[in-house]
Amino acid sequence: MKQYTIIVSGKVQGVFFRATTKQKADELNISGFARNEPDGCVYIRAEGEEENLQAFIAWCHLGPPRARVDQCIITASIPEGLSGFSIKH
Secondary structure, eight states, X not given: OEEEEXXXXXXXXXXXXXXXXXXXXXXXXXXXXXXXXXXSXXXXXXXXXXXXXXXXXXXXXXXXXXXXXXXXXXXXEOXXXXXXXXXXX
């Protein structure tokens, strides 16, 4: 089990980024959350098996169709035993 913090910047708010991130996380059995940040980024905490996390991170670099991802900053974190994936407001 591993955990990553992912900060996605670009046109990532108002384009259903968090909702589609949850769908992708559910598909890949990833736990954690996504939330919009005041600076326009999306902050994601993702926890799961390394192979699934790598697929999830690859998706984060693309995002949903209406998004434009300029940058993804990925940082390894200590797993917390998170359960399920949620959208934080």
